[in-house]
Amino acid sequence: MSGGGGETHGELAASRARVLARADAERSALQRELHDGAQQRLVHALIALRLARSALGPGSPGAALVDEALTNVEQANRDLRALVHRVLPASLVHGGLASALRSLVDDLAVPVALHVDVPRLRPEDETTAYVVAAEVLRTVTARSDAREVDADVRLDGDRLTIDVWLTRTPLDADRTEPSDPPRDGVDLAEARDRTRTTGGSLTVTDLGPGRAVVRAVLLVRARREPDPNDGVGRA
Known part of the structure; x- marks a missing residue:
């Protein structure tokens, strides 16, 4: 039923999609600014400090101060690199979803057995899929009882499926109740919203003691590869 200034379901979905598109554009702009600005300045500072340290003798009174500064700048560079990756990794733009997810899992607290079979x-669509997969993987691997995590990302027609299986540690003397699996309504709020915006779904299934799987299904369109014959013979 419409009228009275109300919006239809389709209009609301389109409005949400526009909001997410603007947010993703802002993410990309922020990623470029951090990568090309602050990160580059930190790298230059690191090089200068290392050169300064090598020029100082072992007993130089300034050596300890340079060492401290070098340690702090190295940590700041690691922190900023992690922040850039959380915003949007450069590897997503240059290498696609598979490259970005492989880079992501290298920095997670729990080893992830990752398989990605998705073209560009x-x-x-790549941004949406990355944000969904990243939130699921970070949520699952951040659990104190996470022991094994397996992830499979695949494309079948216009359906991109992200499956993340979690194996939790067995109960011990200090834990008498098993922990709950991740909840799609609370722990995975952004992933759920973005999945639904594509017309897909996100579910969390408890597979029994110590096992759970998070499945996100996104509706996407494969990128059309340039046709080498495009424009041939045209004026």
């Missing part, structure tokens, strides 16, 4: 997609 439209930039907006």
